[in-house]
Amino acid sequence: MSQRNDGDESDQQESAGIALPSHIAGSGTLDRLVDTARDYARAAASDNTLKAYARDWAHFARWCRMKGAEPLPPSPEMIGLYLADLASGMSLSPSQSASRPLSVSTIDRRLSGLAWNYAQRGYTLDRKNRHIATVMAGIKRKHARPPVQKAAILAEDILAMVTTLPFDLRGLRDRAILLLGYAGGLRRSEIVSLDVHRDDTPDSGGWIEILDGKEGGGALLTLNAKTGWREVEVGRGSKDQTCPVHALEQWLHFAKIDFGPVFTRTSRDGKRALVGRLNDKHVARLIKRTVLDAGLRAELPEKDRLALFSGHSLRAGLASSAEVDERYVQKHLGHASAEMTRRYQRRRDRFRVNLTKATGL
Incomplete structure (x- = not known):
C-alpha cells in the first residue's frame, strides 16, 4: 500500500507532462518544443496551486484504494461518495478514529483539484453529472457557512505595529514590508515577488x-497578480516615519539592493542582506508577531489574537480605512466588482443609502 501511495505524486508530475504521438516522436525540433510546452504548462498555475492539486490527487487515490477501488478512469459515483465522506467525516484513519469533516470551500477546492488532475491525464470530469452535482449541492445547502473573515489592520494598528520594529537592517526591511503591503493593499505573495526592475x-x-x-x-x-497585470500607485505619506515609499527607499539603500528581488532574507545578526528572495510565509509571521508586540486585541487570549490576523488583514485594512470613493479602492485592490471590495471593508457606513426612507416608510 505504501509503495503505491509513494507513487501518487510522481504519477501526477508525469501526467502533467506533454508527450508526442508515437509516429512522430524522435523528431529533434518537436522534442525540444515538448520541453518548452511543458514549461508553459507548469506556468499555467502557481507553485502553491500545483502542490495543492498534487495533494488532492494523492488523498483521493489513497481513499479509493482503501475502499477497494481505483482512481482511474473517473467514476462520478465514486467521486460523489468521496465528497460525502469529506463532508461527513465518516472515514476511519489508521488509528480507527473518525476524520474531521472538511469545510465546504475545502471540499469545493478538492473537487477542482480532481478535475485538474483528470484533465492532465486526458480525462474529462463532468462536475455537472448528477452523482457529483447533487451531492455537492446538498453539502452546500446543509453545511455552508458565511466566510470567516480575518480582522482588518486599521491605520492606527499599522502605526502601532511598525513602532515595535528595531532600526537594524531586518527592522528596516520588515517596516517596508508592512507599510508597502498596507498602502498598496497587496497580497503577501505580491509583496515578496517584487523585483527592483523589470525582468530581473x-x-x-x-x-x-x-x-x-x-x-x-x-x-x-x-x-502580475491573480487577475492579471495591474499597476498600483503608492503615494508618499505625510511624514517619513510612516511613509511606505520612504521605508522602501531606506531598505533598498542600506541593504545595497539595486537588482533582483526587492525583499530578501538577512543574515542571522540582521546586519546583512542575502541574495535569496523572502518567502511569503514571512509576511504572515511578521504580521502575527507585530500584532502581539503592539498589543492589538489585548483583551483576547493570545491564540485567538493570532487567529484573527493574516496576510489578508493588510488588504482588508486599506479597504476599511481609506476615506475615498469606493471605486478608487476597487481599482487599487484590483477587484473586478464593487461587491468584492465591500467584502474587504470591515467598517463602513452601511446605511448611508437608506432605501427604507427613500420609499416613504
Missing part, C-alpha cells in the same frame, strides 16, 4: 519604479 529574475511577479511628482511622487508597482 525568472520568478518575478512585478517590479517597482520610484517617481517624482507634483504631490511628492511615490512608488509605481507593476504586478
Whole structure:
C-alpha cells in the first residue's frame, strides 16, 4: 500500500507532462518544443496551486484504494461518495478514529483539484453529472457557512505595529514590508515577488519604479497578480516615519539592493542582506508577531489574537480605512466588482443609502 501511495505524486508530475504521438516522436525540433510546452504548462498555475492539486490527487487515490477501488478512469459515483465522506467525516484513519469533516470551500477546492488532475491525464470530469452535482449541492445547502473573515489592520494598528520594529537592517526591511503591503493593499505573495526592475529574475511577479511628482511622487508597482497585470500607485505619506515609499527607499539603500528581488532574507545578526528572495510565509509571521508586540486585541487570549490576523488583514485594512470613493479602492485592490471590495471593508457606513426612507416608510 505504501509503495503505491509513494507513487501518487510522481504519477501526477508525469501526467502533467506533454508527450508526442508515437509516429512522430524522435523528431529533434518537436522534442525540444515538448520541453518548452511543458514549461508553459507548469506556468499555467502557481507553485502553491500545483502542490495543492498534487495533494488532492494523492488523498483521493489513497481513499479509493482503501475502499477497494481505483482512481482511474473517473467514476462520478465514486467521486460523489468521496465528497460525502469529506463532508461527513465518516472515514476511519489508521488509528480507527473518525476524520474531521472538511469545510465546504475545502471540499469545493478538492473537487477542482480532481478535475485538474483528470484533465492532465486526458480525462474529462463532468462536475455537472448528477452523482457529483447533487451531492455537492446538498453539502452546500446543509453545511455552508458565511466566510470567516480575518480582522482588518486599521491605520492606527499599522502605526502601532511598525513602532515595535528595531532600526537594524531586518527592522528596516520588515517596516517596508508592512507599510508597502498596507498602502498598496497587496497580497503577501505580491509583496515578496517584487523585483527592483523589470525582468530581473525568472520568478518575478512585478517590479517597482520610484517617481517624482507634483504631490511628492511615490512608488509605481507593476504586478502580475491573480487577475492579471495591474499597476498600483503608492503615494508618499505625510511624514517619513510612516511613509511606505520612504521605508522602501531606506531598505533598498542600506541593504545595497539595486537588482533582483526587492525583499530578501538577512543574515542571522540582521546586519546583512542575502541574495535569496523572502518567502511569503514571512509576511504572515511578521504580521502575527507585530500584532502581539503592539498589543492589538489585548483583551483576547493570545491564540485567538493570532487567529484573527493574516496576510489578508493588510488588504482588508486599506479597504476599511481609506476615506475615498469606493471605486478608487476597487481599482487599487484590483477587484473586478464593487461587491468584492465591500467584502474587504470591515467598517463602513452601511446605511448611508437608506432605501427604507427613500420609499416613504
